Amino acid sequence: MTASVIGLSGSPNTASRSRALLELALAALERQGAGPTRLIDLAHLPSDALLGRREDRDVADAIQAVLDAGIVVVSTPIYRATYSGLLKVFFDLLPQDALARKVGIPIATGGGPGHLLAVDHGLRPLFASVGALVVATGVYGTDAQFRAGVPEPGLVERIERAALEAASLAAGVTI
Ligand SMILES: Cc1cc2nc3c(=O)[nH]c(=O)nc-3n(C[C@H](O)[C@H](O)[C@H](O)COP(=O)(O)O)c2cc1C
Incomplete structure (x- = not known):
């Protein structure tokens, strides 16, 4: 089945805080009836294909999954003041306007x-460069807002709000 909601994790860490927020966002979207969800760990894709040195079936499948989705949720650690290189190289492989008529949710931890x-200065322009409509509520968590990998309630509330905005926008997107 094609997932209507794709989550892209741009963290190379197995115990990733940004990925934990992504999982919560996907669960919230599923509860709100936004459709089936699928999480793609970009770090699991072959690096030479991500760098465009060769074609790869899994990378092509991840790109197609994004093209088929209605909502794209992106999570990333902040590296050197912006999103991870992993996320950047994947977005570089997307066709122009790949996210037109799709809704984006930006999530980062630093x-x-x-x-x-x-x-606002990194992820929103990244989404806009491929045509996505981005929710008003972006999510940013600091490491101090996690206890044993669990985010504090304020962060979870923000994710719920972002998911609600995305589900509403996706239901009404006609442009
Ligand atoms: C190479 C590297 C660069 C980083 N640069 C920044 C930074 O510029 N600003 C910041 O707030 N945190 C920075 N961090 C901290 C991470 O963004 C932070 O720990 C984040 O929550 C990790 O997310 P993850 O658990 O999903 O991988 C950096 C961490 C690493 C490993």
């Missing part, structure tokens, strides 16, 4: 609050 605006 070591501290200093790079909070990377969501």
Whole structure:
């Protein structure tokens, strides 16, 4: 079955905070009836294919999954003040306007609050460059907002709000 909601994790870490937020967003979207969800760990894709050196079936499948989705949720750690290189190389493989008529949710986690605006100055333009309509509520969590990998309630509430916005927008997108 084609998933209507795709989650892309741009973290190379197995115990990833940003991925934990992504999982919560996908669960919230499923509860809101946005359709079946699928999470893709970009770190599991072959790096030489991600760098465009060769074609690969799994990378092609991930790109197709994005093209078939109605909502695309992206999560990333903040590296050097912006989203991860892993996320960047994957987006570089997408066709122009790949996310037109799709809704995007940006999620990031950082070591501290200093790079909070990377969501607005990094992830929003990234989404816009491929035509996505991005929800008003972006999600940014700091490492201090997690206890044993579990995000604090304020962060979870933000994810719920972003998911609600995305589900509403996706239901009404006709442009
Ligand atoms: C190479 C590297 C660069 C980082 N650069 C930043 C940074 O510029 N700003 C920041 O707030 N945190 C930075 N961090 C911290 C991570 O963004 C933070 O720990 C994040 O929550 C990790 O997400 P993850 O658990 O999903 O991988 C950096 C971490 C690494 C490993």
